[in-house]
Amino acid sequence: MSLKSTLARNDSKAFSDGRIAGPMPWVIAIMVFLTVLAGAAGIAIADTASQNNEILSRKITIQILEENPVERRSQRIKVSEYLNKLPQTESVQPLSDSDVVQLLEPWLGLNENTAFESNDLIPLPAIIDVQMKAIINDQFRNQMLSDMQSIAPSVRIDTQESWITPLYDLMRSFIYLILGLVLLLAAATSATVVLAVRSALDTHRHTLDIMHLMGSTDSQISRLFQRRVAVDAFFGGAIGFISASLTIWFISNRLNKLVEGVASQIAMPWYGWIILACIPLLMGLLSIFIARWTVRRAMRKIL
Amino acid sequence: MQTVVDFENVGLRYGAGAEALSGLSFKLFSGSFYFLTGTSGAGKTSLLKLLYLAHRPSRGMIKMFGEDIVTMPRDRLPGFRRRIGVVFQDFRLLNHLSAFDNIAMPLRISGIEEKDLEGPVHELLSWIGLADRASARPTTLSGGEQQRVAIARAVIGRPEILVADEPTGNVDPEMAVRLLQLFAGLNKLGTTVIVATHDIHLLREIEGAQMMRLKDGQLSDPTGSLKNPAVPLVLNV
Numbered sequence: 423m424s425l426k427s428t429l430a431r432n433d434s435k436a437f438s439d440g441r442i443a444g445p446m447p448w449v450i451a452i453m454v455f456l457t458v459l460a461g462a463a464g465i466a467i468a469d470t471a472s473q474n475n476e477i478l479s480r481k482i483t484i485q486i487l488e489e490n491p492v493e494r495r496s497q498r499i500k501v502s503e504y505l506n507k508l509p510q511t512e513s514v515q516p517l518s519d520s521d522v523v524q525l526l527e528p529w530l531g532l533n534e535n536t537a538f539e540s541n542d543l544i545p546l547p548a549i550i551d552v553q554m555k556a557i558i559n560d561q562f563r564n565q566m567l568s569d570m571q572s573i574a575p576s577v578r579i580d581t582q583e584s585w586i587t588p589l590y591d592l593m594r595s596f597i598y599l600i601l602g603l604v605l606l607l608a609a610a611t612s613a614t615v616v617l618a619v620r621s622a623l624d625t626h627r628h629t630l631d632i633m634h635l636m637g638s639t640d641s642q643i644s645r646l647f648q649r650r651v652a653v654d655a656f657f658g659g660a661i662g663f664i665s666a667s668l669t670i671w672f673i674s675n676r677l678n679k680l681v682e683g684v685a686s687q688i689a690m691p692w693y694g695w696i697i698l699a700c701i702p703l704l705m706g707l708l709s710i711f712i713a714r715w716t717v718r719r720a721m722r723k724i725l
Numbered sequence: 726m727q728t729v730v731d732f733e734n735v736g737l738r739y740g741a742g743a744e745a746l747s748g749l750s751f752k753l754f755s756g757s758f759y760f761l762t763g764t765s766g767a768g769k770t771s772l773l774k775l776l777y778l779a780h781r782p783s784r785g786m787i788k789m790f791g792e793d794i795v796t797m798p799r800d801r802l803p804g805f806r807r808r809i810g811v812v813f814q815d816f817r818l819l820n821h822l823s824a825f826d827n828i829a830m831p832l833r834i835s836g837i838e839e840k841d842l843e844g845p846v847h848e849l850l851s852w853i854g855l856a857d858r859a860s861a862r863p864t865t866l867s868g869g870e871q872q873r874v875a876i877a878r879a880v881i882g883r884p885e886i887l888v889a890d891e892p893t894g895n896v897d898p899e900m901a902v903r904l905l906q907l908f909a910g911l912n913k914l915g916t917t918v919i920v921a922t923h924d925i926h927l928l929r930e931i932e933g934a935q936m937m938r939l940k941d942g943q944l945s946d947p948t949g950s951l952k953n954p955a956v957p958l959v960l961n962v
Binding site: 628629631632633634635636637638639640642722725 | 777778779780781799800802803804805806807811817819830831834835
């Protein structure tokens with residue numbers, strides 16, 4: 423039986439209590455709770471951004487601003503045929519007049535009964551949603567525009583990229599901010615552990631001095647603290663993780679009730695839960711490492 | 726006889742104060758029994774602290790078991806400390822542990838299995854007359870009982886050197902003699918024993934014991950008051 427394991431088995435007898443400091447598990451619980459929430463937000467945003475970025479960037483919208491409804495429908499068919507023939511096109515979806523009315527209803531107050539009557543008064547554009555196989559460059563876009571203008575002179579191409587890029591830049595900034603927060607929380611946890619271990623070192627100074635003079639190594643003594651910090655850290659981590667998971671579940675439910683927009687698409691991917699579950703474990707391991715470092719640093723000051 | 730402790734021109738200073746120990750040069754031999762005497766403040770406890778490796782000297786050279794412990798890396802010192810048993814003047818028992826666990830502590834630190842340490846600990850508890858107090862906390866023991874537990878803790882690991890600071894200060898004369906007999910028994914098994922004491926009568930209880938006298942931090946010559954100081958083994962070179 424090694425020295426290491428024998429003392430480890432009996433180390434519960436070395437100190438008068440089994441814990442490092444009363445509030446430490448609760449402080450770690452709060453740190454883990456905040457870190458898991460921050461991590462969840464970061465993972466969900468990153469996942470949403472990566473899922474939507476490429477699809478939306480490959481999407482373009484063609485508008486035909488022809489006043490005459492008959493001519494407009496004819497141009498819509500011809501432009502759709504042109505787009506379908508392009509090898510770069512993945513799918514073409516011309517919107518029917520009723521789809522356009524539905525799309526514009528929130529802004530123009532139209533409905534299906536009144537739309538066609540008022541069509542002469544308020545000319546509606548023909549809209550064609552096009553999914554390209556790859557993100558198109560300016561040269562190809564101009565070529566397409568030129569070709570389509572020969573069929574429909576009032577045609578316009580709207581790329582999604584123009585509004586998506588600033589949105590995803592913002593999302594990326596949020597992710598960096600969250601990473602910074604996680605690092606700050608880890609630093610705060612480390613500082614908490616250092617203070618708690620220093621306090622425990624003072625409390626158990628008499629016991630440590632005796633053990634030291636009997637030939638305890640720094641490793642044996644630091645292991646006593648590591649074990650206690652581990653118990654506190656994993657207990658606090660479990661509390662923090664469970665609380666944060668319930669909070670994430672609650673927020674996810676609220677987000678799912680949103681009908682449209684990028685916010686409604688934000689969801690925690692399955693791998694996100696694995697990463698989040700690692701946070702209390704990593705916090706625990708970090709606490710153990712910090713405890714070991716603190717004790718060994720303190721022990722080096724005595725002979 | 727083999728030299729187990731070799732001091733050469735050793736001095737010890739606490740902070741910026743005067744030297745508590747100065748110019749100590751002597752050798753201690755394996756299997757010998759030494760009494761260390763001197764008035765209060767003479768430096769007995771300081772010398773013992775050097776012997777049980779609680780301090781490094783401010784100057785000079787100390788060899789223990791043939792190795793220079795002054796320049797030795799500190800991670801090697803625990804191995805040397807396990808070869809030295811210490812009885813502290815103030816016992817330094819761990820109050821949250823039972824008498825049994827206090828005595829077992831050095832064996833646990835050395836990695837002895839629980840099943841292997843129970844026998845020796847109970848045997849020693851019986852020998853010091855505390856078999857029925859194995860589970861008692863030190864705070865519930867009398868001063869004399871605490872001292873016996875402290876001594877048992879120091880000798881349980883069969884140390885090569887036993888350092889005791891006033892080990893019989895709190896026990897009755899009969900128990901003092903019994904404890905000295907325990908030390909003598911260990912000494913016969915090869916343990917080098919160093920006992921710091923004020924009690925001059927104890928010196929006559931151990932045949933062949935040597936005496937070291939400290940005065941103002943310096944070693945003086947043996948007094949010759951021992952029964953059989955045939956060879957002055959303790960020398961102030």
